[in-house]
Amino acid sequence: MLGGRFGPGERILLREVAAELGISLTPVRDAVNRLIAEHVLERGSSGQGGGAVVPRMDVVRFDELLTIRCDLEGRAAARAAERCASGDLGVLDELLAEMKALIRDQNLNVYLDLHRRFHFELYALARMPILEGLIENIWLRCGPVLTYVIPDYVLLEKGSDLHTAALSALRAGDADAAATAIRQDIREAGRYIVGLADAAGLIENPAVSHRPQAHAAS
Amino acid sequence: MLGGRFGPGERILLREVAAELGISLTPVRDAVNRLIAEHVLERGSSGQGGGAVVPRMDVVRFDELLTIRCDLEGRAAARAAERCASGDLGVLDELLAEMKALIRDQNLNVYLDLHRRFHFELYALARMPILEGLIENIWLRCGPVLTYVIPDYVLLEKGSDLHTAALSALRAGDADAAATAIRQDIREAGRYIVGLADAAGLIENPAVSHRPQAHAAS
């Protein structure tokens, strides 16, 4: 259900999903309400036009999410550098090596999975479970844009370098360097994503869009 | 329902609350599930011992919450300093003056209300609604400890000074100073709260508690 099956602005109807899954309204409503509580979905107005919708994204909102990610994940990386033992880094080494191979092969889907695992394995070393939950939530809230951009996503070497830098910082126990690397990684990828999504017209950019916002009105 | 009616570890039974409010199970279940999704409550194991419980707090957990607060609210303060106009600060001036008067009078309850309003009025100036929501959530998750400590809370002048410093930084447009003041405020209050709660045995401190943890087993 979270596999990007719904795009931004798309309505999700309880009875529809319930029928599709062959279950009653109640569990579907529970699940949707939970996602709404986590701000992964938004509540559409009741009545005929009701239903839950995946929130529309615009550049200022996406930039705010990116800023929060920098703070949260920068903190997690710094704390990980302070707390990790050298034995903890084996998994990250393997992950990074696999990721580099996948970049050469331009294998997108499995790369993205490993990319996610790399980040969260790293953050897990910080031993801050509450922070980890918050980061996971922000990733979910960034999700809708990403799933749309993915088909056009081109694998970059630059991100890989920043991952390497972060891992080196962890090995050196350098908290500041780890935080900086992660923050740069987030900003770098963010700029790239915004460029792609804006060009595809998927992110609403009411102020400074390079095209007349004909679709923004709907 | 959020007025601190339940203490850490206390079970909340759906049928009980439903009967008390004279309504059906469903809306109660919805509300509780939402609070669980927001991590304000935790799910007790099903069956006879089921029910929702307010999460127990310990020092490492509380410290993690404080660290996150420093990052989030520090960012909000910095951004507020960058974005606020001088005309926006009138409300904060009035709030601060009232707060100082209430400290002299040792009027606790209304002080805490104004204290909260001061912080969130300040963060609102950052115009980062997503960040604001996250901060609100973290405050809620800190709530259980605070409501227990409040009766013994003694109003400090120090916090007031840090609030003044933050406001001055906003007026000067100094982002770093604003963030620093807010972070110090959080750490200062945090240290004080931990001291009170630990002395009262309300926070579990398994490792370095100054007393034998007789109550921790229950």
Next chain:
DNA sequence: CGCCTTCGATCGTTATAACAAACAACGAAG
């Protein structure tokens, strides 16, 4: 006397039907 099984009570979950709100389409009056 101790341990394992079994039964019963408790409590969250699911299903189903009735309810309420809200939007859209239609029709009548101006």
Next chain:
DNA sequence: CTTCGTTGTTTGTTATAACGATCGAAGGCG
């Protein structure tokens, strides 16, 4: 032709009953 009221449909919400899982206590067996 426009505008306002009405009606019908759609969709989330609430109530109620049946279900399933789990924990504790009682009773039988070693």
